[in-house]
Amino acid sequence: MTRDEFLAQLGELLSCLPENQAQDARRFYDEAIADRMEDGMSEEEAVAAVGTPEEAAAAALEELPAVPRAVAKTRRRSSALLWVLVILGSPVWLSLLVAFVCVALSVYLCIWALVGCAWAVALALGAGGAAALAFVAAGIGIGNVPFALAMAGSGLALVGMALLAGAGAWALTRAFARISALWAQKALSPFKKLEVDDKTTGEAHRPPRIHLAIAGVLIVLGVGLAAVGFAASGFDAGVFSVQLDAQTGAAVLGGVQLDHPLGIFPLS
Amino acid sequence: MEAQMKRGFLEACVLRAVRDEESYGYRIVKDVPACMGLTESTLYPLLKRLEKAGCITVRSAEHNGRLRKYYRITDVGRQRVDEFLAEWPSVQEIYRYVEGAQQ
Numbered sequence: 580m581t582r583d584e585f586l587a588q589l590g591e592l593l594s595c596l597p598e599n600q601a602q603d604a605r606r607f608y609d610e611a612i613a614d615r616m617e618d619g620m621s622e623e624e625a626v627a628a629v630g631t632p633e634e635a636a637a638a639a640l641e642e643l644p645a646v647p648r649a650v651a652k653t654r655r656r657s658s659a660l661l662w663v664l665v666i667l668g669s670p671v672w673l674s675l676l677v678a679f680v681c682v683a684l685s686v687y688l689c690i691w692a693l694v695g696c697a698w699a700v701a702l703a704l705g706a707g708g709a710a711a712l713a714f715v716a717a718g719i720g721i722g723n724v725p726f727a728l729a730m731a732g733s734g735l736a737l738v739g740m741a742l743l744a745g746a747g748a749w750a751l752t753r754a755f756a757r758i759s760a761l762w763a764q765k766a767l768s769p770f771k772k773l774e775v776d777d778k779t780t781g782e783a784h785r786p787p788r789i790h791l792a793i794a795g796v797l798i799v800l801g802v803g804l805a806a807v808g809f810a811a812s813g814f815d816a817g818v819f820s821v822q823l824d825a826q827t828g829a830a831v832l833g834g835v836q837l838d839h840p841l842g843i844f845p846l847s
Numbered sequence: 848m849e850a851q852m853k854r855g856f857l858e859a860c861v862l863r864a865v866r867d868e869e870s871y872g873y874r875i876v877k878d879v880p881a882c883m884g885l886t887e888s889t890l891y892p893l894l895k896r897l898e899k900a901g902c903i904t905v906r907s908a909e910h911n912g913r914l915r916k917y918y919r920i921t922d923v924g925r926q927r928v929d930e931f932l933a934e935w936p937s938v939q940e941i942y943r944y945v946e947g948a949q950q
Binding site for chain 1: 871873874876886887888889891892895896913914
Protein backbone atom coordinates (compact mmCIF):
# COMPACT_ATOMS: atom_id res chain seq x y z
CA MET A 580 0.00 0.00 0.00
CA THR A 581 1.31 3.44 -0.81
CA ARG A 582 1.27 6.36 1.55
CA ASP A 583 -1.47 8.12 -0.43
CA GLU A 584 -3.66 5.02 -0.43
CA PHE A 585 -3.22 4.63 3.31
CA LEU A 586 -4.13 8.26 3.97
CA ALA A 587 -7.10 8.17 1.59
CA GLN A 588 -8.49 5.06 3.29
CA LEU A 589 -7.94 6.55 6.71
CA GLY A 590 -9.73 9.73 5.65
CA GLU A 591 -12.68 7.71 4.42
CA LEU A 592 -12.89 5.71 7.65
CA LEU A 593 -12.83 8.91 9.65
CA SER A 594 -15.42 10.70 7.54
CA CYS A 595 -17.77 10.58 10.52
CA LEU A 596 -15.45 12.90 12.43
CA PRO A 597 -15.35 16.68 12.03
CA GLU A 598 -12.99 17.54 9.18
CA ASN A 599 -10.30 19.11 11.38
CA GLN A 600 -10.09 16.00 13.58
CA ALA A 601 -9.85 13.67 10.59
CA GLN A 602 -7.22 15.93 9.08
CA ASP A 603 -5.26 15.91 12.34
CA ALA A 604 -5.18 12.10 12.34
CA ARG A 605 -4.13 11.99 8.66
CA ARG A 606 -1.27 14.43 9.33
CA PHE A 607 -0.11 12.36 12.28
CA TYR A 608 0.17 9.18 10.18
CA ASP A 609 1.58 11.09 7.22
CA GLU A 610 4.35 12.34 9.50
CA ALA A 611 4.94 8.87 10.94
CA ILE A 612 5.32 7.37 7.44
CA ALA A 613 7.55 10.21 6.24
CA ASP A 614 9.81 9.87 9.31
CA ARG A 615 10.20 6.14 8.72
CA MET A 616 11.09 6.69 5.06
CA GLU A 617 13.67 9.25 6.18
CA ASP A 618 14.99 6.59 8.52
CA GLY A 619 15.72 4.39 5.50
CA MET A 620 12.56 2.32 5.03
CA SER A 621 10.86 1.98 1.67
CA GLU A 622 7.43 3.52 1.31
CA GLU A 623 5.84 0.07 1.41
CA GLU A 624 7.69 -0.88 4.61
CA ALA A 625 6.96 2.45 6.25
CA VAL A 626 3.23 2.18 5.57
CA ALA A 627 3.17 -1.42 6.81
CA ALA A 628 5.02 -0.39 9.98
CA VAL A 629 2.38 2.11 11.13
CA GLY A 630 -0.35 -0.55 10.97
CA THR A 631 -3.52 -0.79 8.95
CA PRO A 632 -5.82 2.17 8.25
CA GLU A 633 -8.53 0.29 10.19
CA GLU A 634 -6.37 0.17 13.32
CA ALA A 635 -5.46 3.81 12.91
CA ALA A 636 -9.11 4.81 12.51
CA ALA A 637 -10.21 2.70 15.48
CA ALA A 638 -7.57 4.41 17.61
CA ALA A 639 -8.66 7.85 16.50
CA LEU A 640 -12.28 7.02 17.33
CA GLU A 641 -11.39 5.52 20.71
CA GLU A 642 -11.93 8.78 22.55
CA LEU A 643 -15.50 9.23 21.31
CA PRO A 644 -18.40 8.47 23.69
CA ALA A 645 -20.22 5.16 23.21
CA VAL A 646 -23.11 6.09 20.92
CA PRO A 647 -21.28 8.26 18.36
CA ARG A 648 -18.56 5.59 18.24
CA ALA A 649 -21.09 2.81 17.58
CA VAL A 650 -22.71 4.91 14.87
CA ALA A 651 -19.33 5.66 13.32
CA LYS A 652 -18.38 1.99 13.36
CA THR A 653 -21.61 0.87 11.77
CA ARG A 654 -21.42 3.61 9.21
CA ARG A 655 -17.97 2.44 8.34
CA ARG A 656 -19.44 -0.80 7.03
CA SER A 657 -22.33 0.80 5.25
CA SER A 658 -24.73 3.58 6.05
CA ALA A 659 -27.48 1.60 4.28
CA LEU A 660 -26.94 -1.28 6.70
CA LEU A 661 -27.22 1.11 9.62
CA TRP A 662 -30.58 2.40 8.40
CA VAL A 663 -31.86 -1.09 7.61
CA LEU A 664 -30.97 -2.15 11.14
CA VAL A 665 -32.55 0.95 12.62
CA ILE A 666 -35.79 0.50 10.68
CA LEU A 667 -36.07 -3.29 10.98
CA GLY A 668 -35.30 -3.11 14.67
CA SER A 669 -37.66 -0.25 15.34
CA PRO A 670 -40.56 -2.41 16.68
CA VAL A 671 -38.14 -3.68 19.28
CA TRP A 672 -36.02 -0.70 20.16
CA LEU A 673 -38.78 1.85 19.81
CA SER A 674 -41.12 0.07 22.22
CA LEU A 675 -38.28 -0.67 24.61
CA LEU A 676 -37.24 2.94 24.46
CA VAL A 677 -40.78 4.19 25.07
CA ALA A 678 -41.22 1.77 27.97
CA PHE A 679 -37.92 2.77 29.46
CA VAL A 680 -38.67 6.47 29.14
CA CYS A 681 -42.13 5.95 30.70
CA VAL A 682 -40.71 4.03 33.66
CA ALA A 683 -37.97 6.57 34.17
CA LEU A 684 -40.48 9.40 33.95
CA SER A 685 -42.91 7.81 36.41
CA VAL A 686 -40.17 7.07 38.92
CA TYR A 687 -39.07 10.64 38.54
CA LEU A 688 -42.61 11.98 38.99
CA CYS A 689 -43.12 9.78 42.07
CA ILE A 690 -40.06 11.27 43.63
CA TRP A 691 -41.30 14.78 43.00
CA ALA A 692 -44.75 13.80 44.27
CA LEU A 693 -43.04 12.82 47.51
CA VAL A 694 -41.42 16.24 47.63
CA GLY A 695 -44.84 17.77 46.88
CA CYS A 696 -46.30 15.84 49.83
CA ALA A 697 -43.65 17.23 52.13
CA TRP A 698 -44.58 20.75 51.03
CA ALA A 699 -48.31 19.98 51.42
CA VAL A 700 -47.75 18.80 54.99
CA ALA A 701 -45.82 21.97 55.76
CA LEU A 702 -48.52 24.09 54.16
CA ALA A 703 -51.34 22.30 56.00
CA LEU A 704 -49.56 22.73 59.33
CA GLY A 705 -49.03 26.40 58.56
CA ALA A 706 -52.67 26.95 57.57
CA GLY A 707 -53.88 25.11 60.68
CA GLY A 708 -51.62 27.24 62.83
CA ALA A 709 -52.84 30.45 61.20
CA ALA A 710 -56.49 29.42 61.71
CA ALA A 711 -55.85 28.56 65.36
CA LEU A 712 -54.19 31.93 65.91
CA ALA A 713 -57.20 33.64 64.29
CA PHE A 714 -59.45 31.94 66.85
CA VAL A 715 -57.41 33.49 69.65
CA ALA A 716 -59.07 36.83 68.86
CA ALA A 717 -62.48 35.13 68.91
CA GLY A 718 -61.68 33.48 72.25
CA ILE A 719 -60.74 36.83 73.75
CA GLY A 720 -63.80 38.39 72.15
CA ILE A 721 -66.16 35.98 73.92
CA GLY A 722 -64.14 36.05 77.11
CA ASN A 723 -63.27 32.33 76.98
CA VAL A 724 -59.71 32.58 78.27
CA PRO A 725 -58.88 28.84 78.38
CA PHE A 726 -60.01 28.55 74.75
CA ALA A 727 -57.91 31.57 73.75
CA LEU A 728 -54.88 30.07 75.52
CA ALA A 729 -55.46 26.66 73.96
CA MET A 730 -55.78 28.20 70.49
CA ALA A 731 -52.73 30.43 70.94
CA GLY A 732 -50.71 27.45 72.15
CA SER A 733 -51.73 25.06 69.42
CA GLY A 734 -51.40 27.85 66.82
CA LEU A 735 -47.82 28.59 67.83
CA ALA A 736 -46.95 24.89 68.01
CA LEU A 737 -48.45 24.27 64.56
CA VAL A 738 -46.56 27.22 63.05
CA GLY A 739 -43.39 25.86 64.61
CA MET A 740 -44.03 22.43 63.13
CA ALA A 741 -44.82 24.07 59.79
CA LEU A 742 -41.40 25.74 59.90
CA LEU A 743 -39.73 22.39 60.61
CA ALA A 744 -41.70 20.62 57.90
CA GLY A 745 -40.95 23.48 55.49
CA ALA A 746 -37.23 23.22 56.22
CA GLY A 747 -37.42 19.47 55.62
CA ALA A 748 -39.33 19.96 52.36
CA TRP A 749 -36.78 22.53 51.21
CA ALA A 750 -33.91 20.17 51.97
CA LEU A 751 -35.69 17.36 50.07
CA THR A 752 -36.29 19.65 47.10
CA ARG A 753 -32.64 20.63 46.95
CA ALA A 754 -31.43 17.06 47.31
CA PHE A 755 -33.68 15.79 44.52
CA ALA A 756 -32.80 18.72 42.29
CA ARG A 757 -29.15 17.78 42.70
CA ILE A 758 -29.85 14.11 42.03
CA SER A 759 -31.90 15.07 38.96
CA ALA A 760 -28.96 17.01 37.56
CA LEU A 761 -26.70 14.01 38.15
CA TRP A 762 -29.14 11.65 36.45
CA ALA A 763 -29.50 13.97 33.48
CA GLN A 764 -25.71 13.95 33.14
CA LYS A 765 -25.61 10.17 33.36
CA ALA A 766 -28.40 9.81 30.82
CA LEU A 767 -26.53 12.00 28.35
CA SER A 768 -23.12 10.45 28.94
CA PRO A 769 -23.29 7.88 26.10
CA PHE A 770 -23.88 10.73 23.66
CA LYS A 771 -21.71 13.49 24.96
CA LYS A 772 -18.39 13.71 26.65
CA LEU A 773 -18.80 15.49 29.95
CA GLU A 774 -16.24 17.30 31.99
CA VAL A 775 -16.41 15.67 35.37
CA ASP A 776 -16.49 18.40 37.95
CA ASP A 777 -16.08 17.08 41.44
CA LYS A 778 -17.70 20.07 43.01
CA THR A 779 -17.94 19.17 46.66
CA THR A 780 -21.32 20.40 47.70
CA GLY A 781 -20.63 22.85 50.44
CA GLU A 782 -21.03 21.72 53.96
CA ALA A 783 -19.16 24.95 54.60
CA HIS A 784 -21.72 27.46 53.37
CA ARG A 785 -24.77 26.00 55.10
CA PRO A 786 -27.22 28.73 55.99
CA PRO A 787 -27.48 29.38 59.71
CA ARG A 788 -30.10 27.15 61.25
CA ILE A 789 -31.85 29.99 63.04
CA HIS A 790 -35.25 28.96 61.65
CA LEU A 791 -34.89 25.59 63.37
CA ALA A 792 -34.22 27.30 66.70
CA ILE A 793 -37.25 29.55 66.16
CA ALA A 794 -39.37 26.53 65.33
CA GLY A 795 -38.21 24.77 68.48
CA VAL A 796 -38.98 27.78 70.67
CA LEU A 797 -42.44 28.16 69.04
CA ILE A 798 -43.30 24.51 69.62
CA VAL A 799 -42.17 24.52 73.27
CA LEU A 800 -43.94 27.81 73.93
CA GLY A 801 -47.08 26.62 72.11
CA VAL A 802 -47.27 23.32 73.96
CA GLY A 803 -46.76 25.19 77.25
CA LEU A 804 -49.54 27.68 76.50
CA ALA A 805 -51.88 24.96 75.32
CA ALA A 806 -51.19 23.01 78.52
CA VAL A 807 -52.04 26.08 80.59
CA GLY A 808 -55.27 26.52 78.61
CA PHE A 809 -56.08 22.84 79.05
CA ALA A 810 -55.51 23.09 82.80
CA ALA A 811 -57.55 26.30 83.03
CA SER A 812 -60.47 24.57 81.36
CA GLY A 813 -60.44 21.89 84.04
CA PHE A 814 -58.70 19.39 81.77
CA ASP A 815 -61.53 19.36 79.27
CA ALA A 816 -60.35 18.23 75.84
CA GLY A 817 -63.25 20.17 74.37
CA VAL A 818 -61.27 23.33 74.94
CA PHE A 819 -59.37 22.51 71.74
CA SER A 820 -62.51 22.09 69.67
CA VAL A 821 -64.10 24.50 67.23
CA GLN A 822 -67.47 23.80 65.66
CA LEU A 823 -68.85 26.17 63.09
CA ASP A 824 -72.08 25.49 61.24
CA ALA A 825 -72.22 27.63 58.17
CA GLN A 826 -75.90 26.86 57.57
CA THR A 827 -77.42 27.63 60.95
CA GLY A 828 -74.74 30.08 61.94
CA ALA A 829 -74.21 28.21 65.18
CA ALA A 830 -70.72 28.32 66.67
CA VAL A 831 -69.23 26.30 69.53
CA LEU A 832 -65.79 27.51 70.54
CA GLY A 833 -63.90 25.52 73.13
CA GLY A 834 -67.07 23.68 74.14
CA VAL A 835 -69.02 26.91 74.77
CA GLN A 836 -72.05 27.62 72.64
CA LEU A 837 -72.12 31.23 71.44
CA ASP A 838 -75.34 33.16 71.67
CA HIS A 839 -74.55 35.66 68.95
CA PRO A 840 -71.93 34.10 66.74
CA LEU A 841 -72.63 36.56 63.93
CA GLY A 842 -71.11 39.32 66.02
CA ILE A 843 -67.77 37.56 65.94
CA PHE A 844 -67.70 35.81 62.62
CA PRO A 845 -69.36 36.95 59.46
CA LEU A 846 -71.02 33.59 58.88
CA SER A 847 -73.74 33.34 56.30
CA MET B 848 -0.22 -7.05 30.33
CA GLU B 849 -3.44 -5.99 32.02
CA ALA B 850 -5.05 -3.16 30.03
CA GLN B 851 -5.45 -0.58 32.76
CA MET B 852 -1.94 -1.15 34.03
CA LYS B 853 -0.52 -0.97 30.54
CA ARG B 854 -2.28 2.31 29.99
CA GLY B 855 -0.63 3.79 33.06
CA PHE B 856 2.79 2.46 32.05
CA LEU B 857 2.45 3.76 28.51
CA GLU B 858 1.44 7.17 29.75
CA ALA B 859 4.47 7.33 32.02
CA CYS B 860 6.76 6.13 29.21
CA VAL B 861 5.50 8.74 26.77
CA LEU B 862 5.83 11.50 29.36
CA ARG B 863 9.38 10.33 30.01
CA ALA B 864 10.11 10.39 26.28
CA VAL B 865 9.21 14.09 26.03
CA ARG B 866 10.65 15.12 29.40
CA ASP B 867 14.26 16.10 28.77
CA GLU B 868 13.72 17.61 25.34
CA GLU B 869 10.86 17.85 22.93
CA SER B 870 10.27 14.85 20.72
CA TYR B 871 8.07 13.73 17.83
CA GLY B 872 5.85 10.76 17.10
CA TYR B 873 8.24 8.35 15.42
CA ARG B 874 11.02 9.10 17.86
CA ILE B 875 8.73 8.49 20.82
CA VAL B 876 7.76 5.12 19.32
CA LYS B 877 11.45 4.24 18.97
CA ASP B 878 12.47 5.56 22.41
CA VAL B 879 9.85 3.82 24.51
CA PRO B 880 11.03 0.34 25.59
CA ALA B 881 10.07 -2.26 22.98
CA CYS B 882 8.32 -4.44 25.55
CA MET B 883 5.54 -1.86 25.72
CA GLY B 884 4.82 -2.56 22.05
CA LEU B 885 4.00 1.08 21.40
CA THR B 886 2.64 1.78 17.92
CA GLU B 887 1.34 4.89 16.22
CA SER B 888 -2.27 3.80 16.69
CA THR B 889 -1.71 3.57 20.45
CA LEU B 890 0.34 6.73 20.57
CA TYR B 891 -2.10 8.96 18.72
CA PRO B 892 -5.01 8.83 21.21
CA LEU B 893 -2.55 8.83 24.10
CA LEU B 894 -0.95 12.08 22.93
CA LYS B 895 -4.41 13.60 22.48
CA ARG B 896 -5.36 12.58 25.99
CA LEU B 897 -2.15 13.94 27.49
CA GLU B 898 -2.53 17.19 25.60
CA LYS B 899 -6.11 17.58 26.76
CA ALA B 900 -5.07 16.92 30.35
CA GLY B 901 -2.42 19.64 30.05
CA CYS B 902 0.46 17.19 30.55
CA ILE B 903 2.18 18.05 27.27
CA THR B 904 2.29 20.94 24.84
CA VAL B 905 2.43 20.60 21.06
CA ARG B 906 4.03 22.78 18.44
CA SER B 907 4.50 22.35 14.71
CA ALA B 908 7.89 23.06 13.19
CA GLU B 909 9.32 22.62 9.74
CA HIS B 910 11.54 19.66 9.09
CA ASN B 911 12.93 18.82 5.64
CA GLY B 912 10.28 20.88 3.89
CA ARG B 913 7.33 19.40 5.82
CA LEU B 914 5.65 20.07 9.12
CA ARG B 915 6.38 17.88 12.09
CA LYS B 916 4.70 18.03 15.47
CA TYR B 917 6.90 18.29 18.53
CA TYR B 918 5.70 17.41 22.00
CA ARG B 919 7.10 18.64 25.29
CA ILE B 920 6.20 17.91 28.89
CA THR B 921 4.58 20.51 31.15
CA ASP B 922 4.72 20.91 34.92
CA VAL B 923 1.46 19.00 35.19
CA GLY B 924 3.07 16.17 33.21
CA ARG B 925 6.15 16.16 35.43
CA GLN B 926 3.91 15.92 38.44
CA ARG B 927 2.19 12.92 36.87
CA VAL B 928 5.55 11.22 36.35
CA ASP B 929 6.38 11.87 40.00
CA GLU B 930 3.07 10.36 41.03
CA PHE B 931 3.78 7.30 38.89
CA LEU B 932 7.20 6.84 40.45
CA ALA B 933 5.79 7.33 43.95
CA GLU B 934 3.60 4.28 43.37
CA TRP B 935 6.57 1.98 42.91
CA PRO B 936 6.91 0.81 46.53
CA SER B 937 3.29 -0.38 46.55
CA VAL B 938 3.77 -2.11 43.18
CA GLN B 939 6.82 -3.87 44.63
CA GLU B 940 4.87 -4.90 47.68
CA ILE B 941 2.13 -6.38 45.50
CA TYR B 942 4.75 -8.14 43.37
CA ARG B 943 6.34 -9.74 46.42
CA TYR B 944 2.94 -10.80 47.71
CA VAL B 945 1.93 -12.41 44.40
CA GLU B 946 5.35 -13.99 44.01
CA GLY B 947 4.89 -15.59 47.40
CA ALA B 948 2.04 -17.66 45.96
CA GLN B 949 4.58 -19.52 43.79
CA GLN B 950 6.37 -21.10 46.71
